[in-house]
Amino acid sequence: MTEAAGHPPAEDAARAALLLAVDPVGLGGAALRCAPGFPRDRWLGLLRVALPEGTAMKRLPTGVPDSRLLGGLDLTATLSAGRPIVERGVLADAHGGLVLAAMAERMDSATAAKIAAVLDAGEVAVQRDGLGVTIPARIGLVALDEGAAEEEQPPPALLERLAFRLFLDELPQQSVLRWPVPDRAAIAGARARLADVTVPETVLEALVAAALAFGIDSARAPLLALRAARAAAALAGRSEVASEDAGLAARLVYGPRATRMPAQDEAPPEPPPPEPPPPDAENSADQKPEGGPDPQTLQEMLLAATQAALPSGLLAALGADARNAARRSAGAQGREGQRRKSQLRGRPIGTRAGALRDGARLSIVETLRSAAPWQPLRLRERAGRPGPRILVKRDDIRLMRFQQNTETTAIFVVDASGSSALNRLAEAKGAVEMLLADCYVRRDRVAVVAFRGQAAELLLPPTNSLVRAKRSLAGLPGGGATPLALGLDAAMALAAEEQRRGRTPLMILLTDGRANIGRSGTPGRPQAEADALSAAIPVRLAGISALLVDTSPRPAPFAKQMATAMGARYLALPAVSSEKLSAAVAATRGAA
CATH class of the missing domain: 3.40.50.300 (P-loop containing nucleotide triphosphate hydrolases)
Structure with missing residues (x-):
């Protein structure tokens, strides 16, 4: 800090x-x-x-x-x-x-x-x-x-x-x-004074302007800063918020929330022109309350106070690209795969009504909770006949529910054909290495399928080993035709295998959308595109989260059709960088 x-x-x-x-x-x-x-x-x-x-x-x-x-x-x-x-x-x-x-x-x-x-x-x-x-x-x-x-x-x-x-x-x-x-007595006095502390209009406007300058869009932040400023004034024994109270509030509330630095050449907004004074005040002194802070000076002071209190490392983070933002929005609560309900194992997530069968686990406490309100009525219905002290019926049964988080396997499907193949492969290598750096926290796995000529190849089987990934990706030759359908078929087969193993597949397709080799290996763009669309449909039907990255210098209409057929997010990135690709993958994973 x-x-x-x-x-x-x-x-x-x-x-x-x-x-x-x-x-x-x-x-x-x-x-x-x-x-x-x-x-x-x-x-x-x-x-x-x-x-x-x-x-x-x-x-x-x-x-x-x-x-x-x-x-x-x-x-x-x-x-x-x-x-x-x-x-x-x-x-x-x-x-x-x-x-x-x-x-x-x-x-x-x-x-x-x-x-x-x-x-x-x-x-x-x-x-x-x-x-x-x-x-x-x-x-x-x-x-x-x-x-x-x-x-x-x-x-x-x-x-x-x-x-x-x-x-x-x-x-x-x-x-x-x-x-x-x-001093507990001083704090007790501040609590008693808090409700009577007033806030000058200039302080309120400066707090709101400072929040906007640091890219804080939440309406709660200025309200919390206002509460902090009033508490600071009450603690100092003041009946009105002073500039030092607002400065303390800005440092504490805005510092950790800042998402950007204020523009250096951005002048503070000009206040609206004052209304004409009433006739009886024409000869009065300056309209500004005596001792009140100058709005522009106060705003500059709040900006400086907030910027000086930014946590260490935040300045660098504010200048980073969208990769970190996408990773933060995706969350990191352990494994990032889909959450699946289970009757037998996982994290308990409550109970449900049901019958005791198929190995379901009974929640004794919740079953008794369900039965408890009915006991007086049921005991009266029994009319003194001998029996158990607690009567539990079938409708009272409550079964335990569990939730399991599965591993995610990110499958890169890379178009290795054409003159720009080496660039695309370099981008995929960089993104794979970035994702693998997070595997120790997220426990993700990464695989790479490359297609060119008349075949598709599983270049990197699912792994979380960075050394293995680098070794497998090194020295892959590029060039040749574009068998897009074969690449999707190979990726879909791998995704199905990962699902059978209890993992959640995520498919990332990098292509320029210019398919020219069909499933049979014969050249011809019409048949190749028809086969590619046919291979894309099972991805959507299987509910696999997917991202299609169009690497063509100009967005290709067929690539958009492919994204629609796959049920995938479409991203046109003619000059893909590994960081942008990693950010897009993280956003797709977070939206899954």
Whole structure:
């Protein structure tokens, strides 16, 4: 993290904890990018001391079920009382306080969506187990992000709603040791003053302009920056937000969210012309409030403060191409293949009603939850006849549901014919090497099928070995005719084999679309194109995600027909670079 003049990042990180203690619900919370250790424990300890005594801080474990997250039917109390009893979840128990989400980078999107809904509404709606209740849950969230790679991040739905993102690993330990003990009485006074803090119009306009200058499109960011500025003013004992409060808010809220650098030659927008003064004010002094900040100066100050607080490495990331953006949008929660439901193994994703057959696994707890509300009625129907204390019927049976993530095999189908074959192969080699660099995290596999002359060849069988890929790709000759149909047939056979092995195929076809050799090996463009379209249709019918990269100097109409027949994304890249191709593959994989 780069130091702003007079504002070391360690100092700003400590201030973020104090601001969160002043307004935990309004600021949403913070994401701590840090491995377990002293800096994180010190920051959390600072936050605990700053919070009012008795404030709840509940820990949310990884893979928490909905019954524990949101609440539901208290099975033991319900069976004892003979009527439905509501059990409060972690979010409701933390009402008025904070929730600590451990290993937030591994949180699945469904859980993140439920937490985001609670952050927005300030309440938990329990609509399950025959219950329909609403429980107050005005909370803030501290997401503990332990991700080692850039792609390992908490779900965007959570990061969008948290005011601060702090990179504690980058702070010097001596700076962390110098954090002062918070004055709990001063923070309590700031909480009491918060509702009365006003914001000058110039500050509000400058915050919005700064967000736009750094490419922050979310409307939540300026609102969170405004809440942070008001909390800073309240903590400083001011009744109105000052320029230093806005500067602190911009550094903390905008720094990690920036997506581009402000244009150097971009002048700040000119304010609209002032309206004519009323007759009774013609002889009055300057209309600007005394001591109010100059709008242009304030905006420049916010831009400088935000730019100085950008995390280390972000400046380089802002200048990178779309490859990183596509990789981040595709997500990185382990394996990137399709998610398949299973009755026997995988990650539990809830239960379903059904019959006990075909080896399905019974969820005893959820079955009892389903049966519990009906026990008084069923016991009365039994009319004192002997029998079990709990009556479970067929409709109460709940079976466990699991979800498995499969490996992805990216199959490159490369047109090695013609004079530009060597360039296309070089592009494929570069993209393969880029994708293989991610295999250690994503566990993807890569294969290459090359076609030219009158044959198609499996150049690289599915592998995640970079050494093997380089060895297999080296020295492939190019030139000759274009047997496009044979290339697709070979790729489809490989994709079918990968599906039988439980993997998810992804097909990337690089061609100029000029097929001139049919399946039978005889030359002729009409028959070759008909055979190619015929070979493309099974790709779409099999539901295989595909990308067709048109490498022709001018987009070829037949290549677009091929993409339609394959059900593939079409991308015209006459001068393909390996980075652009890798970005397109990542986007296709993320949309699968």
